Amino acid sequence: MTSTLNLPVLFLTDPVVLPGMVVPIELDEPAQAAIDAARASSNGQVLVAPRLDDRYAAYGVIATIEQVGRMRGGTPAAVLKAEQRAKIGHGVTGPGAALWVETEPVDTAKADGRTTELAADYKKLVVAVLQRREAWQIIDAVNKLSDPSAIADTAGYAPYLTDEQKRELLETPDVAERLTTLIEWTKTHIAEAEVTEKISDDVREGMEKSQREFLLRQQLAAIRKELGEGEPDGADDYRTRVEQADLPDAVREAAMREVGRLERSSDQSPESGWIRTWLDTVLELPWTERTADSTDVKAARAVLDADHHGLDEVKDRMVEYLAVRSRRAQRGLEVVGGRGSGAVMVLVGPPGVGKTSLGESVARALDRKFVRVALGGVRDEAEIRGHRRTYVGALPGRIVRAIKEAGSMNPVVLLDEIDKVGADYRGDPAAALLEVLDPAQNHTFRDHYLDLDLDLSDVLFIATANVIDTIPQALLDRMELITVDGYTEDDKVAIARDFLVPRQLERAALTADEVTLTDDALREIAANYTREAGVRQMERLVAKALRKAATRLAQEGEQVVVIDKAGLKDFLGRPRFTPESHERTAVPGVSTGLAVTGMGGDVLFIEANAADGKSGLTLTGQLGDVMKESAQIALTYVRSHLEELGIEASVLDRSIHVHVPAGAVPKDGPSAGVTMVTALTSLALGRPVRSDVGMTGEVTLNGRVLPIGGVKQKLLAAQRAGLTTVFLPKRNEPDLDDVPAEVLAAVEVKLVSDVADILSAAIEPVRETATAAA
Structure with missing residues (x-):
């Protein structure tokens, strides 16, 4: 039976030391204590064990101290020679500040025929690895070894083995098992090295001096070829996304064609970037997403009435649209995306009458998504139809972007200021809108960037304009004209009382108990302080009066401010308009x-x-x-x-x-x-x-x-x-x-x-x- 030894222990994170290795060790405070204790003992030995995060090491190696000195940088160091495996027992007391443990040396079993054969096979594999590195001196040293255990423990120097693998070898005292594991690992390494070498040869053969900067790209291509994939990074991801996406058949077919082109192109090709951007755009569009219209006609009218005073013609048209949709759905006649199922209206009227805000109210009444597209000053046809995707910085048109932003194929799209669309050498955007706003054609709207049929027939388009004179007749003919001519004096007073005053009270941090604006004062503002069809200037004057009221409350300490017709001059000055x-x-x-x-x-x-x-x-x-x-x-x-x-x-x-x-x-x-x-x-x-x-x-x-x-x-x-x-x-x-x-x-x-x-x-x-x- 092998006797036990009490030895100071030296835990190392790196390297993992196996028997037969000679390694230099930098000495920190615990290591210095272990070396000092070993040198003070009679045998001069120290137990070297790997430091583990999850547990204490079960095995270590008994090492002798060959030399103690300093590194070139002045750091204390020692050279240790590992001699024999040892099983670590429990801790014991010992002199000095070192940690002492009881160890049981592990004797090496005598070599038998199988062990010798495994050692010979492993030695051949090690020599093959060293020949690739042209390490001839090391080959001579390995050939001189005959002990199977010593041959197996040379793996401690192998750079292709990880620390975890070396720790596994340290904790495997059986020589045959150790050699079997090493043979498997070494064969795997040699196979990987052969593949790497073959890839390097393939790249080297096809590369010229002028192509050296493309070395990384060539290596990646050779790796893909060797693996049999032939796909750049990310192409498989696009294929999976397209296959899993809910797309119409024609769109899926076009997307798969582009994925194929992406797979055949290299990462360095400009075409690769264009295809990826196009695929991202196609996959982000809500091809099959639609929101369900509200079927409660009374509730929809209540929403419109709550948001806007008057404008009965527009409200009636929206309610009619909803009523027809509801009846078609009840009778099973609703065809999603059917030709001409959408509606295109243009609201024409002076500024400030609520045309733009009406669009959002319509969306709320119909329970649809709302998107606003500002067309004022647009002069480039590509803003509507999109750019050809071969152009640098190409983007889809505003219509496609609006659909993507809405997240559904049946939103309410407000085309704001359609009468202010211009034309120049870049094309005529108004002409590009002809297809968008034609219910008989827009079920196959084709954006230049997408180059796919996009169904806009279920979109509710609402255009706004101040005058119809600047709208081309062909475009106007495709829209249903609804005039919003302005408000009467009574309308303005009602709008101010129900909408403007509450909104401006909130913005001025006032309450109706603190400031009161009488109806007579509102009528005076509408009659003699403004001359407008809408209510924008009236709202500005209401805001001005409330700001001055807030100033009075703060400076003069008044509790309540009443703004009536007689006192309106103190808040707004003299009337600007009088009958002439x-x-x-x-x-x-x-x-x-x-x-x-x-x-x-x-x-x-x-x-x-x-x-x-x-x-x-x-x-x-x-x-x-x-x-x-x-x-x-x-x-x-x-x-x-x-x-x-x-x-x-x-x-x-x-x-x-x-x-x-x-x-x-x-x-x-x-x-x-x-x-x-x-x-x-x-x-x-x-x-x-x-x-x-x-x-x-x-x-x-x-x-x-x-x-x-x-x-x-x-x-x-x-x-x-x-x-x-x-x-x-x-x-x-x-x-x-x-x-x-x-x-x-x-x-x-x-x-x-x-x-x-x-x-x-x-x-x-x-x-x-x-x-x-x-």
């Missing part, structure tokens, strides 16, 4: 017309005057060609009807000057014809036009009054300006159905078909003029 029609039309030659601008309806004064000189017509006020022609027609009509109008021929044989004030503002349109005739007739007769009368209409040379557009906006403007009578063309009578009842009650509308009817009623009678002169 009476003042402007007090002299002959001035008539009041009605016009529509991008900001809504407005009152337009036309002035005519005559001076001695050569007969002719002068026009000023930045008039467009159509208004210039209207002035020529008006003068010709008056001159051709002198007798009927009671005008002397010599009156108009002078230099006639027609001016439309606000000369810095461009003006054009046909609806000023009757106004110009009235102004010239008033000048020729020397009698003023009634101050409470406004008019609009296109006139012919024979005096026929032709229909015009924007009736509702013009009547709203007339009410704001304080006019009580408005002359409209007879053929515009159906447009009165869209005018609010309160406007028709405040303004008397007279329908005429001949301009002579306007002249007889709008120009002051002779007796009133004479009385006024007296």
Whole structure:
């Protein structure tokens, strides 16, 4: 039986020491204590064991101290020679600061035939490895070994074995088992080395001097070839993603073709980046995702009414759309993505009437996703259709990006400011929108970047515009036109009370108990502080009044602030707008017309005057060609009807000057014809036009009054300006159905078909003029 030894123990993290090895060891404080204790003992031996994280080592090696000194850097060190395995027992007491343990040396079994054969096989494998490294001196040393255990323990020097493998060898006292394990490990290493060498040879054979910078790429390609995969990193991931994604068959087929191209291309090829970006875009699109529409028509109308006051035409259209969808679904007629199942509407109206915010309310009412696409200033066709993906920085168009952002194929997409789309050498975005907004075509919309059919037929497109004049007729023909003409004074007061004031109170950190804005004050703001179709300026004034109220509460210590009509001047100053029609039309030659601008309806004064000189017509006020022609027609009509109008021929044989004030503002349109005739007739007769009368209409040379557009906006403007009578063309009578009842009650509308009817009623009678002169 082998006797036990009490030895100081030296734990090492690295290296793992096997019998027969000679290793230098840097000496830290515990190691120095172990070396000192060993040198002080009679046998001069120390037990070297690996340091383990999860347990204490079961085996170590008994080593003798060959030399003690210092490294080149001055660090204390010792050279140890490992001699024999030993099994570690329990700890014992010993001299010095070292840790002592009881060890039991492990005797090496005598070699038998099988052990000798295994040792010979392993020696051949070791020699083969060393020959690859051309380590001839080490080969000679290995060939001189004959003890199977010593041959196996030479594995402690093997750089291709890990520390865990070497610890396993240390804890395997059976020589045959140790050699069997080493033979398996070494064969695996030699096989890996042969593959690596073959890869290096393949790369070296096909590489020229000018291609040395591509060494890494060639090695990767050779590795893939050897493994039989032929795939760059990530290509298999794209194949898996495409196979698992819920894609239409045509899209899946196209995506798999691109995955195949990606697999055949190298990582360094620019095409690889394009394909990856394209695949990412395709996989992110919600090809089969759709949200379920709300089927509660009453609830949808309640949402629209809660968010916006008025706008009944738009609300009715949304409710109709939802009601039809609901009935089709109930009867099993709903075809998801069917041709023409979506809707395309354009809301046209002045700024500030709620067109943009209405889109979000519609999405909430329908329980759909909402995406806003701003088109103002877009001049590049690629913004709509996308770029060809071979271009640097290519992206899909805004429509595709909107669908991706929404995460469903049936969102509400708001195309904001569609009337402000431009065109230049990069194409015409408005023309690109023709396919997007055509319900009969957009089920196969093809983006240049995707180059796939994208079904937009279930998308609810809502476009907004201030004017329709700049929208191409072909594009306008594909959309359902809904006019949002503006608000009456009562509407503005209701909007301010229900929406604007609560919102501005919250922004100013006020409560309704602290500040009260009366309805009379709101009406005064709407009537005399603003002249707009919408409510943006009104909201700014409300915010200004509430800010000043908050200042009073903070500085003057008031508990409650009431803003009424009488005190409104202290908060907003004097009114900016006052009725001026009476003042402007007090002299002959001035008539009041009605016009529509991008900001809504407005009152337009036309002035005519005559001076001695050569007969002719002068026009000023930045008039467009159509208004210039209207002035020529008006003068010709008056001159051709002198007798009927009671005008002397010599009156108009002078230099006639027609001016439309606000000369810095461009003006054009046909609806000023009757106004110009009235102004010239008033000048020729020397009698003023009634101050409470406004008019609009296109006139012919024979005096026929032709229909015009924007009736509702013009009547709203007339009410704001304080006019009580408005002359409209007879053929515009159906447009009165869209005018609010309160406007028709405040303004008397007279329908005429001949301009002579306007002249007889709008120009002051002779007796009133004479009385006024007296």
